[in-house]
Amino acid sequence: MSASQVMRAVRITGHGGPEVLELTEVAAPVPRAGEVLVQVSAVALNNTDLWTREGAYGRPGDPKARSGWRGPIDFPRIQGADVAGRVVAVGPGVEGSLVGSRVVVDPAIYDADGPDANPVGLMGSERDGGYAEYVTAPAERVHDVTESPLTDDQLAALPTAYGTALGMIERGRLQKGETALVSGASGGVGLALVQIARARGARVLAVSSGSKIDAVREAGAHEVVDRAGDVAEQIRTAAPESIDVALDVVAGELVSEGLPLLREGGRWVIAGALGGYDVTFDVRRLYLHNAQVIGSSMHTPTHFGLLMDLARRAEVQPVIAATFPLDQAAQAQEELSRRGHVGKIVMHP
Numbered sequence: 001m002s003a004s005q006v007m008r009a010v011r012i013t014g015h016g017g018p019e020v021l022e023l024t025e026v027a028a029p030v031p032r033a034g035e036v037l038v039q040v041s042a043v044a045l046n047n048t049d050l051w052t053r054e055g056a057y058g059r060p061g062d063p064k065a066r067s068g069w070r071g072p073i074d075f076p077r078i079q080g081a082d083v084a085g086r087v088v089a090v091g092p093g094v095e096g097s098l099v100g101s102r103v104v105v106d107p108a109i110y111d112a113d114g115p116d117a118n119p120v121g122l123m124g125s126e127r128d129g130g131y132a133e134y135v136t137a138p139a140e141r142v143h144d145v146t147e148s149p150l151t152d153d154q155l156a157a158l159p160t161a162y163g164t165a166l167g168m169i170e171r172g173r174l175q176k177g178e179t180a181l182v183s184g185a186s187g188g189v190g191l192a193l194v195q196i197a198r199a200r201g202a203r204v205l206a207v208s209s210g211s212k213i214d215a216v217r218e219a220g221a222h223e224v225v226d227r228a229g230d231v232a233e234q235i236r237t238a239a240p241e242s243i244d245v246a247l248d249v250v251a252g253e254l255v256s257e258g259l260p261l262l263r264e265g266g267r268w269v270i271a272g273a274l275g276g277y278d279v280t281f282d283v284r285r286l287y288l289h290n291a292q293v294i295g296s297s298m299h300t301p302t303h304f305g306l307l308m309d310l311a312r313r314a315e316v317q318p319v320i321a322a323t324f325p326l327d328q329a330a331q332a333q334e335e336l337s338r339r340g341h342v343g344k345i346v347m348h349p
C-alpha cells in the first residue's frame, strides 16, 4: 500500500468514558526502519484498554491521578494491544519475505534487548495499536503463525491474556504434577492460566463464580470453587495436600486467606488486584516456610516465544465470547466492562 493511504481507526483524544472512542480516518502508518506494516484481521480487548481509556491506573503517591499504566498517554492514541493479521509491507532493512505471513504481534515494548527483558510499554498505550485497519510493529516483535490451526480471532486472543498467563506460570516455575490455584478463572487471563497449567500437566484448582463455573471446568479445571462461599475452606477440602503455586489476578483477601494454604517452598504469583490492592499477611508465613510472593507483569520475549510455539501446535484453544465490528468499539468495551462474558471479546477492523 502507498504511504498516502488513509485507514479507518478508533482512537481516544483524552481520558474518559466510552464516548471518547472516536471512529475516524487517519493516514495509514508507514513502517520505519526495522518495522513491518500489519493489516489487522482481529484485535482482542483487554481490561487495560478500559483502564487506559479511563486513565484509571493512578500514579505512585497519587492513586486517583488520571494516568496510563506507565504514566501520561500521548493523545491521540489508537488503542488495542492484541493483534493478529498479515504483513503487507516492510520498512528499510527488513526481509521482504515476511510479506504475506500470518502473524501475531508481541505488544510489549521492552526495557532492553535480550530474552529476559522486562515489558515497560504496550502497543495501544505507549504506541498506536490495533483498533485500526493497519498497525506498524518492530519486525522482531512479529511472529509468523501462518501454519497455526487457530483462527485469527483465537490468535488475537493470545498476546496479553495468554502472554500474562504464561509469564505468571514461568515466573512461578509451575511443574508437571503440581497443584495450581487460579483466581479470576473465567476471565481472559484466568482461562488462559487454566488451559496452560492443564497443558503443562498440573492439577488445576480454580476460583470462579455462579454460572461461569461450568465454563471454567470445561476449559480444563479439575476442581472449581465458588468465590461466593468460604474460599479458603473450599480450597482446603479440594487440595488437602496444599497448593504448590497460586496464579492470582484477584489479590485482596485471597492473599491473606490463601498464603497459609501454600506448601513448603510454594509460590504465590500476583498479576492483578481485582479484589483489592491492600494486602496484609503474616510474614512468618513466608520466611518460616520458604514461600515466595512474586509480582508478574506481562511476559518476556522468551515467554512470548513459548506462547507462539503453543499457538503453532494449537495446544491452547482461546474461547471467543463475542465479536464486534470496529465501528462498535464503544459497545465492545462496555460489554467487556460488564464482565458477564467467558473468554475474549474480539473486534474485526
Ligand SMILES: NC(=O)c1ccc[n+]([C@@H]2O[C@H](COP(=O)([O-])OP(=O)(O)OC[C@H]3O[C@@H](n4cnc5c(N)ncnc54)[C@H](OP(=O)(O)O)[C@@H]3O)[C@@H](O)[C@H]2O)c1
Pocket: 046, 047, 048, 160, 161, 164, 183, 184, 185, 186, 187, 188, 189, 190, 207, 208, 209, 212, 227, 249, 250, 270, 271, 272, 273, 274, 275, 296, 297, 298, 299, 339
Ligand atoms: N500484570 C499484567 O501484566 C496483567 C495483564 C493482563 C491483565 N492484568 C490484570 O489481571 C486482572 C484480570 O484481567 P482479565 O483480563 O483476565 O479480566 P477479566 O476478563 O475481566 O476477568 C476477571 C475475572 O475475575 C473475576 N473477578 C472479577 N471481579 C472480581 C472481584 N472483585 N473479586 C474476585 N474475582 C473477581 C471474575 O471471574 P469469576 O466471576 O469467575 O470469579 C472475572 O471474570 C485485571 O486486574 C487486569 O488488570 C494484569
